[in-house]
Amino acid sequence: MSLVLEYELVGDGARPPWWRTLLLVLPISLLSLASVVFSPLGSAMSAENPDGATVLAAAGALTLAFFGPVVLFWRHRFPFLITVVAALVAVVIPIGNLLAFGALAALIGRRRGPAVWATTALVTATSTWVVIADALAQPREASVSKTILGPPGGDPRAAIDLAPGVVVTVALVGLAVTIGAGFLIRLRRQNATVSTVAQTEREASDRLGDEAARRQERERIAREVHDAMGHRLSLLNLHAGALELNAGDDPRLQQSAHLVRQSAGEAMDDLRGLLQVLREPLGDEPPAIPLSRLPEVVRDSFGAGQVVNSSIFISEAERADPQLSRGVYRIVQEVLTNARKHAPGEPVHLTVEGDPATGVVIEARNRYVPGPVTPAGSARGLKGIAERAELLGGRLQFGLDEGNTVFRVRVELPWREAPASR
Known part of the structure; x- marks a missing residue:
């Protein structure tokens, strides 16, 4: 014992x-x-x-x-x-x-x-x-x-x-002073620890307050941009469509009206994407689409009006974290939207592969269609993809290859397990 x-x-x-x-x-x-x-x-x-x-x-x-x-x-x-x-x-x-x-x-x-x-x-x-x-x-x-x-x-x-009382007093006073000093030291150390913890919590609270203020400001800006620009772009799109219909036999006027309407529509798409980025931190995230349904999402969401040749294979998709599923969905959405905007009518070859051991790899390629002028903000889609990939711990690679005729986008994301349910 x-x-x-x-x-x-x-x-x-x-x-x-x-x-x-x-x-x-x-x-x-x-x-x-x-x-x-x-x-x-x-x-x-x-x-x-x-x-x-x-x-x-x-x-x-x-x-x-x-x-x-x-x-x-x-x-x-x-x-x-x-x-x-x-x-x-x-x-x-x-x-x-x-x-x-x-x-x-x-x-x-x-x-x-x-x-x-x-x-x-x-x-x-x-x-x-x-x-x-x-x-x-x-x-x-x-x-x-x-x-x-x-x-x-x-x-x-x-x-x-x-006198015996003097001896006892000497012994007791020495012990009392020693033990009292020890408790005083302990109290001071405990107070210092509590103060440190309180300071840490105050700093964390201040950071959360600053973050909430920034998010509220982003939401306010998003509302103002939506109210001011959304209405004007919608009117521009509407009048451009009417002008295109009433152009009659003037092909130049009809073509110009068509370009104005198309540009207004693309500007609306860019505006919606920007507002989504601004509002996303404040609003509740939409329910994550399971990775197992990604082929269905690609077919239903992007098949109409765009040729997409997809190859999607994800092992143990049900184990993926909802944030990873949501990120993959958003990245695939933006990749195909980007291809539709800058290479209209060209088929897109999409490959998505993933498993817990190697992570998720998204690759898209389409024939490069050069244009005389790059529209302002045309790189915004790729920037959004890069930011979302970085938030998930991944990276984005893009550029021309195969003789500068094919534009390729590749996104690599680490695997995230879904949290265990309690």
Whole structure:
């Protein structure tokens, strides 16, 4: 049967600056030296012609008393070891209780649990022993408590006694101050931790507030653009269509009206895409279309009026995350829309392959149709694809190949598993 005493860390692992520990070490070293001087060993050293063993023991005790408190620099790394060793050494060597008390205060301030109270009980027992032994030591110069609390002006070599109440008070005050200091350290560390957590939460709240404000501004801009530009483009499209019908036998006027109507329709498509990008972060995402239905979506959504030769193979599509499914759908939609706008009438070869091991690859190619002027904003579709791919952790590649006659778009997306349902 084994006994395991548990403990836990209080606060974070931050340590005080070295100069603060030095301010603790110096007075403990000086008072520990005083404990050796005013002890039976120190009294024996003050006698005439002390023997060699006494001198050697006194030299060792004085060295330990002065340099021993240096271990307090490591009191946060080895709090239990330093406290226990300091308490036991004080029973054997007259260095006093201050080193053990300093280590115990740090222990209580940074740890809690049964192991802390067991160590406190050990220090209580050893410090009581040290106080009683000091109170029983004779003559007066061999006792710290008698030297400090005895009647003033007495003979240092005289034998005096202290009242039992004084001895008990000395022991209790030392322990009370030590334990109180430990709890004060613990309280300060807990408050610092709470303040740090609160500051982190405030910063997170501020970031969320800024993000919400930006999204609201995007929504406001989207509404204004829709109200201002949507109506005018619709009127332009309507009047261009009427002009085309009433052009009569003037082919130039009919062609110009047709171009105006076609450009207005394409501008409306661009505007809808832009508004979708602006509004998407605020509004609820539409239900994700499963990847297993992607062939149906391609056929139903893009088959009318556009020749699409598609090859779609996705393994374990039901495991895909809804965000991945939605992203693949939007990217395929934009790829085919882009091809329809810039290469009207040309067949599009679409390939979509995916599985959990390799991710999803979307590739589309069509014959390149050069135009005299690139319409303003014609690269917006590819930019939107690139942004959506980046949000999903993927990348976009596009350009001409096969003798600058085929335009190819390739999107690579990492696989995302759907979250486990609870």
